[in-house]
Amino acid sequence: MNAPGDNLLEQIVRLKSELRKSDQRVAEVVLARPQEAVDMTLATLATAAGVSEPTVIRFCTAVGCDGYRDFRTKLARSLAFARSTSHTAISAGDDLGKIVTKIFDYNLSNLHWAQTHLDSRQVAAAVDVLAGARRIEFFGFGASGIVALDAQQKFPLFGVPCGAPLDPHQMFMTAEMLGTGDVVVAISNTGHTVQILQATEVARNRGARTIGITGAAGTELTKHCDIALIVETLENTDIYTPTVSRLSHLVLIDILSTAVSLRRGGPHHDRLAEMKQGLARLRTSDTQI
Amino acid sequence: MNAPGDNLLEQIVRLKSELRKSDQRVAEVVLARPQEAVDMTLATLATAAGVSEPTVIRFCTAVGCDGYRDFRTKLARSLAFARSTSHTAISAGDDLGKIVTKIFDYNLSNLHWAQTHLDSRQVAAAVDVLAGARRIEFFGFGASGIVALDAQQKFPLFGVPCGAPLDPHQMFMTAEMLGTGDVVVAISNTGHTVQILQATEVARNRGARTIGITGAAGTELTKHCDIALIVETLENTDIYTPTVSRLSHLVLIDILSTAVSLRRGGPHHDRLAEMKQGLARLRTSDTQI
DNA sequence: TCCAAATCGGTAGCATTACTACATCAATGA
DNA sequence: TCATTGATGTAGTAATGCTACCGATTTGGA
Known part of the structure; x- marks a missing residue:
């Protein structure tokens, strides 16, 4: 802790x-x-x-x-x-310099907070489950949907097919199709988003393992999950203050994907290296679209 | 600076x-x-x-x-x-605790670095342009695509229609349709992604203002942009180290959206507050899907 | 190559600052 | 009311950081 x-x-x-x-x-x-x-x-x-x-x-x-x-x-x-945890609220009178400082500081403080409050044992458990997965689905809406997409983009690191259905119907259908050996990573900062809860429950009933990423212990989401990854965030009552939780969530995804990738070892990494090179070529290739 | x-x-x-x-x-x-x-x-x-x-x-x-x-x-x-800028590289022998620490530290250092090296005047110029926009399109692929989507999600803050075409063809078509009063925000950490460069150039020729978010000054992308927002990142030669640039980019988007929103002031904020409350209701509503 | 000038580095002494032992005072219970 | 315990301040001590000064080393020019 x-x-x-x-x-x-x-x-x-x-x-x-x-x-x-x-x-x-x-x-x-x-x-x-x-x-x-x-x-x-x-x-x-x-x-x-x-x-x-x-x-x-x-x-x-x-x-x-x-x-x-x-x-x-x-x-x-x-x-x-x-430095500015005490008075981070952004007010209408702030000039741009202040806004820049406040938002950066707020995100930095928040990330640091998440780091010190992350439970490594739960992360370890999540890595175990993910490393043994046959397929991984990431569930999230809104800002958490962005995180899900980011995770899905990392599927080369996870080494197995990854999905991130953004549409609630698609999410539900995907959940219905899961089974033993599959893993669901449900992302919801509040832990109360109903569609996420339902989809996760469905997936679990079908035999999938479920991992929850949420902002506080004891939320609804944790009840539907085998493993709960609590990413604590500093309170945020201000209307202007943007969603800081997603940064911590992204870092957590980084950690999970890296750890899983390392677990696979050897030949997997050679293919990763090749993939990165290929991507660089693709970027600069002059192919007309 | x-x-x-x-x-x-x-x-x-x-x-x-x-x-x-x-x-x-x-x-x-x-x-x-x-x-x-x-x-x-x-x-x-x-x-x-x-x-x-x-x-x-x-x-x-x-x-x-x-x-x-x-x-x-x-x-x-x-x-x-x-604390750990010197030896951040993740090696195969690292246990999970080390991975967690290294990735968090790396992201924190990087974010702080971006903060100290961000040019406020360029940000101010970008805010000016965005505040006067009729429509905003965010261009990005891969990790930058995630950032573009995140920005697009913030369109209530920007106060005008926002788009984020992820498909290269769609992006190109969107660019062709832009004109005076529209703004393109092109996101590419390398600054070399060809399709982004092309789409941005097209948009500019059609009369749109162009803002570039990239990792270093003097990249190709900056040549196609009226305003260049340089978000410096610490070098990253390691295969395991995940993309840290996107976090800084997300924070920059936060800053831009917040600043633009503040610029609009008054009634705009009341509607924001209402929107947030409505979203909370939507989350917990028990509507079956 | 030698000398002058300038810079650099160290010694010693001084002033400040952090710390400790002890005494006093206040609060609490018998 | 008195004894006891704990909290707070006083005064003295040790250490640490700083400065003035002097010797050594290097550098540039004749």
């Missing part, structure tokens, strides 16, 4: 309530103005929080750091990601 | 050749083992590099830092992204 470089700011938020009173004052200052805090000296931070220097040190150890120096580097590191 | 949090490691690599001899020794140590360097004290780093302490300080100022302390925090910050 926890990656090595676990976010310090997150840690502080989590522990804040069970800290000593003075330590909480320090925590407030750090959380309120982390960008400034990272440049402060021990004494400066102490006065800024209205406490003594040893208190600040005690605070550092309390949040899992090895002294003030360590605290500072860890804070700097977590700031690289979370 | 340069974002505020410009990567320190990158800076060091860039300046390394024109540094003093002893400073280069420091640079080598830092670049070789950045993870350890960030935890070193001034004296430790000095002995590790085989130089004196003042030399290390001079090195710090030479690379644009304000003393050793500042150097350390900046290094920590840049490490959050670039």
Whole structure:
């Protein structure tokens, strides 16, 4: 669950309530103005929080750091990601530069978040199933449909026929035709999209293995799946903020396809290399259309 | 060109050749083992590099830092992204955990790289053109085709009809039908895909404005475009490493659509909000298919 | 080839900064 | 009310980072 470089700011938020009173004052200052805090000296931070220097040190150890120096580097590191997690909402007054920064930052933070919260064991289980598949179908609508298509494009890596029906009827029909040895990868960030749930259930009843990619544990989708890959995303209540989940989903597809491809090994890779070369030739070929 | 949090490691690599001899020794140590360097004290780093302490300080100022302390925090910050830029190649012996880490890190680094190297003025120009469009067509094949589809899905944000022909023939036909007031967004990471070049040229001759999204300046594609959006990616020679460019492209599409949507303002947003709510209802509606 | 100039690198001392031991104060329960 | 425990600040100490200065090395010109 926890990656090595676990976010310090997150840690502080989590522990804040069970800290000593003075330590909480320090925590407030750090959380309120982390960008400034990272440049402060021990004494400066102490006065800024209205406490003594040893208190600040005690605070550092309390949040899992090895002294003030360590605290500072860890804070700097977590700031690289979370710099704008606090106020990412895009407002109508933002100029273009701000929009660029916010959207990039938001996506970066989100990707990092997904990384630290991804359960490797579930991924391993998914790779096992996919590596043994006879055929793979990817189900998704809207933004998740894009992800499904992307996955389907990677079928050379998976090494078996892959499909991605975008039309609900087609999806349903495809599900009906699946059987033992086939695998369904159902993608739905909300985990509530009814057609996906139905199609997945049908496929499972026919004997196919089902893998779900969704945004939170315990959604409807996970009940219909043998393996649930939870890709956590930061909350997104803002109307302007675009769908960030699909980036994490795409990365997950990358991981799955790469892992499956590696599992196949040897001759499979030679053919991959040839395929890539052929593709390059195709791109630049001057064939008139 | 340069974002505020410009990567320190990158800076060091860039300046390394024109540094003093002893400073280069420091640079080598830092670049070789950045993870350890960030935890070193001034004296430790000095002995590790085989130089004196003042030399290390001079090195710090030479690379644009304000003393050793500042150097350390900046290094920590840049490490959050670039932790594994040096050895990202995925090898057959990697276990799943390593694959997960490497692919995430690679995508994160790459996204950050794209952010710092994106030219805001070009983006601004693109937003201007898109905001005034009567119709927008997105051209792309393969991974870029996915991006085109994603963009096309965002047409409610763009506020005008959007298309994304995936078939080369359809693309060509679409291009022939365009005219003044229409806009083509051509997506090709290599910038050499012939069919894209041809279709874009056709559209331009018919009077459409053309925007190119590509991986490097000076590619063929840029010659056919009024506005070139260069999305730089880290090199990728490895056969296993998946296409990272498409993530950056997707983020760029997010930025464009959001900026255009904001430009439209007022009533447009109310309709967006309604649309989002309606979509939520559609997802959970129990309509049998 | 030699000398002058300039740059580079190191020594030593200084100022700042982080840390620790101890004392005081506040809160809580008997 | 008093004793006990835990939290907080004071003062002193060790370390770390920084600067002034001096010697060494290199470079360019006669």
